[in-house]
């Protein structure tokens with residue numbers, strides 16, 4: 024029986040980009056758009072409409088309907104619980120085994136249920152003058168359907184089923200009043216008005232608490248992100264929202280605020296006068312123009328009045344603007360005699376400086392030290408921000424700093440979204456920064472939050488869109504809506520530098536409980552990419568890796584034409600991210616190597632590559648499992664002393680199997696896996712470059728005088744690569760700990776990343792290993808038994824007389840690095856009672872966490888497979904090893 028399609032089917036024909044007209048307005052929107060959208064709120068301002076919408080994670084999207092031309096399942100989910108589901112239903116390469124028939128209606132969760140699983144917040148904007156584009160967008164994505172059905176319906180209401188009527192949407196901004204009838208008549212939507220100031224404050228407070236790299240300072244072209252760990256670091260503050268007009272709000276605490284001032288010289292003033300005087304047709308165009316301007320052609324400077332001299336007695340230099348546009352008065356010229364660039368710069372300086380000055384005066388009046396600037400006037404434009412920052416610094420005599428917000432113009436819309444008092448608002452309000460991950464999908468380098476044309480609906484369209492981009496010399500250029508050819512990628516269709524990603528919410532993530540809270544603030548990355556040389560080095564390395572990654576990814580899916588197209592699109596998209604970050608390092612927030620490596624994996628997933636190194640991993644696991652019994656027998660025959668050395672050597676040697684390192688990949692051209700492993704072992708002569716082995720040995724075996732030291736109660740082993748690394752390195756180490764009576768949780772990635780072993784793979788490998796090894800077998804059984812007893816939490820006390828237990832935990836990540844700000848609930852639970860951590864590999868122990876301190880003992884083990892890193896980190900050479908053993912200082 025064929026059922027009606029549960030959501031209205033869109034006509035996909037003609038949506039691909041083909042004509043020159045569309046090239047001018049590429050139909051990109053928010054990346055990662057699926058049709059599985061829920062809930063939205065809107066802020067209709069004097070100039071722009073801002074829309075915030077929530078979509079559920081694609082794990083619960085219905086199966087694909089191939090008859091609609093979709094060839095791939097949606098991007099795999101990231102949420103740890105969803106990962107478990109996916110792992111057990113792994114699909115073959117290139118095809119989806121999903122049911123081709125219509126989905127069972129009951130398999131579609133209600134919005135309410137989906138909200139509890141988390142989802143994604145998207146940010147989009149439109150010009151208010153083009154309200155119809157916004158309405159079409161809502162219609163095409165069926166945003167209002169969820170509000171109609173999911174919220175009011177019961178738990179099992181099918182989303183989007185049936186027609187949308189009597190929909191109520193939270194709305195703020197003057198347009199919520201002005202356009203209420205249009206929404207009602209055209210869409211059946213009732214706008215429920217929320218107070219604009221309340222929304223601004225709620226949005227700002229939420230962003231400052233939940234999004235880590237939200238606020239930044241901007242001085243002389245450099246962005247620096249500012250973090251607030253305590254409410255007392257944040258409140259009270261002045262919020263200056265520069266939209267068409269300007270509001271200044273004193274925010275005392277979460278919902279206590281007062282609008283203390285404002286000015287009518289705002290973004291509308293700049294853009295209105297700018298349009299008149301420069302004939303620019305777009306806002307970004309006039310901003311671009313300011314870069315080539317010389318405002319002294321129109322502004323009267325102090326030097327113009329004082330014969331080229333400073334007026335130093337009152338602290339004014341000759342170059343200070345005495346009177347914006349003042350020079351024009353004495354020049355008998357017409358508008359056509361002035362360069363539009365000079366006018367544009369003068370205007371932006373006039374408006375920005377004035378707002379900065381009024382802001383400081385208000386901050387001083389109310390004794391506030393922090394000033395945040397929001398609103399789309401700022402547009403991430405460096406000149407605007409530099410002027411505001413200068414004004415704040417100057418008038419406060421250095422006592423205050425201007426801070427800007429990455430989601431600048433979306434505060435009101437977000438606040439309106441938060442005001443839903445069903446589950447959506449409270450869910451977001453109750454979430455912490457650990458639960459939000461901002462991701463930058465393929466369109467981010469080009470589109471920011473701009474909307475041009477209809478939404479992209481499926482992977483096929485995404486690829487088509489990507490293919491439209493042409494490579495030029497150093498970067499990639501998008502079809503651009505401005506008349507001027509963009510000087511580089513940074514100035515393409517996206518405008519200056521507004522890059523808000525999609526905010527993914529995973530309610531199950533938590534901070535790792537064993538981070539030492541005494542360190543000021545946890546930063547996973549070891550090296551700071553604010554250093555241009557450091558940044559350029561790694562950008563180049565990652566660029567150079569692209570062909571190799573594409574080759575593996577395409578091969579992992581049978582090298583079909585479809586896989587090749589996706590591979591090409593991935594390469595373009597990732598290259599575009601790198602080019603964007605080269606031009607604007609802070610475009611996506613604070614930049615570290617871990618972010619770049621994560622982004623590569625995200626980008627592969629975006630083009631539906633589920634596991635690019637799958638074949639490599641399988642081959643290496645098998646080869647290593649074949650020799651494991653012999654290795655274990657060899658180890659068992661050794662004295663405890665020699666065995667411990669051999670075990671640590673084994674981990675370091677195994678870490679050479681790293682398909683993310685160019686040098687290693689070259690190595691694999693010659694020799695079998697086992698040849699390389701043996702060669703690697705033979706080279707591992709102590710002392711290693713960082714060698715705390717003696718202290719570690721003493722902790723394990725004592726110094727031979729007193730009684731043997733107490734074994735560890737519970738160890739968490741963070742495992743890195745597949746094959747020899749996990750099988751011949753970490754499994755024997757785990758077995759040694761078990762032999763000593765230590766419970767062992769082996770922690771692996773929840774999702775694939777390069778050749779790192781994943782949780783299901785590690786479980787599989789351990790089961791295979793246990794077939795030949797009694798110790799592992801009984802430990803796994805004990806682990807499974809304890810897990811059954813404790814539900815799925817895998818925690819609980821040790822003890823009893825049975826064997827120590829072994830189990831595998833997913834870390835919640837799909838990256839070669841680990842960010843301890845957010846880990847799976849399962850890992851956080853497993854950490855309870857742990858007194859030993861072993862972090863293995865370059866990604867987890869060197870690129871990230873090399874300097875991180877923990878509440879318990881930690882061993883950091885890695886082989887350094889990159890010459891520059893070896894030099895910078897330890898003053899050594901490629902293939903040097905690190906064995907760091909750290910004991911937390913005793914509590915005071």
Ligand SMILES: Nc1ncnc2c1ncn2[C@@H]1O[C@H](COP(=O)(O)OP(=O)(O)O)[C@@H](O)[C@H]1O
Nearest residue numbers: 068069070071266267290291306398399400432
């Ligand atoms: N694409 C754009 N079109 C029009 N104005 C823009 C654009 N991008 C930035 N702006 C600036 O942003 C201002 C509007 O900011 P916004 O925060 O959206 O306020 P409002 O709610 O009043 O529309 C405009 O006055 C203009 O200075």
Ligand SMILES: CC(C)(COP(=O)(O)O)[C@@H](O)C(=O)NCCC(=O)O
Nearest residue numbers: 681683684685839864865866867889
């Ligand atoms: C991606 C990696 C962090 C993985 O290393 P691992 O954690 O497996 O030891 C590492 O291979 C790396 O830093 N590669 C880039 C540097 C290079 O190609 O030399």
Ligand SMILES: [Mn+2]
Nearest residue numbers: 743744779839
């Ligand atoms: Mn690895």
